[in-house]
Amino acid sequence: MKTVFLSVGAYFLIVNLWGFVQMFIDKKKAERSHWRISEFTLFIPAILGGALGCLLGMHLFHHKTKHLKFMIGMPLLLFLHVAAIVYLIFFSPYNISFM
Numbered sequence: 231m232k233t234v235f236l237s238v239g240a241y242f243l244i245v246n247l248w249g250f251v252q253m254f255i256d257k258k259k260a261e262r263s264h265w266r267i268s269e270f271t272l273f274i275p276a277i278l279g280g281a282l283g284c285l286l287g288m289h290l291f292h293h294k295t296k297h298l299k300f301m302i303g304m305p306l307l308l309f310l311h312v313a314a315i316v317y318l319i320f321f322s323p324y325n326i327s328f329m
Contacts (some may be wrong), residue, residue, distance in 0.1 A: 246283030249275035253287025253294070260293070269299065281308035 252275060256267040272294070276284040285304045287293065294300040
């Protein structure tokens with residue numbers, strides 16, 4: 231069971247790092263007027279569980295913070311992920327324990 235939690239934790243770390251780095255890369259491309267990462271592509275890591283990394287990247291790099299789609303979408307995805315995790319831990323019919 232410990233291996234499962236380590237694997238899930240590693241997955242969330244990687245997908246959040248992916249979203250954070252994508253925000254950084256797109257911001258640098260925007261500053262240099264280069265070809266940009268599409269908004270859909272920026273949302274992929276967030277949908278897959280990396281909304282926290284995307285949000286941190288948005289605010290740290292001041293990128294996409296005025297776009298309504300990102301201002302509402304990223305926090306909403308983060309809320310949904312946290313709600314799903316809370317449900318799985320506390321209300322799931324499956325017996326999930328940390329030890």
